[in-house]
Amino acid sequence: MDAALVLGTAGSGKTTFTASYSEWLRRRFMPLRSCTANLDPGVLSLPYKPDYDVRELISVQDIMGKEILGPNGALVRAAEIMVAKMGEIVESLCSLSCDHLVIDTPGQMEIFAFRPLGRVLCERLSSCLNLAAVFLGDHEPGREMEDIVTSALLAKILELKLGVTVIPLLNKMDIWRGEGVEKVWERVLRGEVDGLDAGEGTLSDALLELVRAVSSFKSPVRVVPISAREGINYQEVFDLLSEVWCSCGDMT
């Protein structure tokens, strides 16, 4: 089974992408089976019907009630419980009878990515299915260059942290089409500083040094602009994921 783990900062469109991309896969590859999994224990409602839902095991609302915690404390607790129950979660995911699986992750990405949960999940899932990740970058017109560059760096940091190939996608292109932000991301992910601050304000030397440091890692250099709302550029997303799944492609 080929699986795409959907990562991204809060509100970047992970859930919308999971719904619309899995629907695109279903139509494109019928009669192959496309499934979805929800790993966000805090979400209240979903625009798709998950084939696996972690809320059957653990829910942030239950923890808030039982352990008298606020939403973030309860989410941290839920992440700990998910790690403790990882065997059960991975077994359920890996035993789904699907050809493609799209996995939605918690809204607060740092809880998934910068605590044991993300790494443990990726390690365990990689042993029973073909795993790649997408990182949804979020952009809106008028953003400062510093914000764009730090978001792109986050995609790289996630890859290093999770030990899984991360395909950078730039979501919500329906609201920023034509700005060429994906080219800035590509430069950052290649570690190229030339042109990064031209006409856009000066980046701090420290930030530029960080970008330079990226050039010492093997990086993907294609950043696909998408719209999860409108389902734009999904064939390109699929092609990039396929290169990772069959490890036969050159992403340059």
Ligand SMILES: Nc1nc2c(ncn2[C@@H]2O[C@H](COP(=O)(O)OP(=O)(O)OP(=O)(O)O)[C@@H](O)[C@H]2O)c(=O)[nH]1
């Ligand atoms: N314009 C536009 N809005 C989008 C797009 N994708 C998602 N959104 C909107 O962005 C908001 C957040 O979308 P979600 O899919 O809930 O994002 P998420 O990353 O799952 O959010 P959390 O799980 O709460 O962190 C919603 O209002 C979506 O309608 C897109 O492609 N274009």
Ligand SMILES: [Mg+2]
């Ligand atoms: Mg979500």
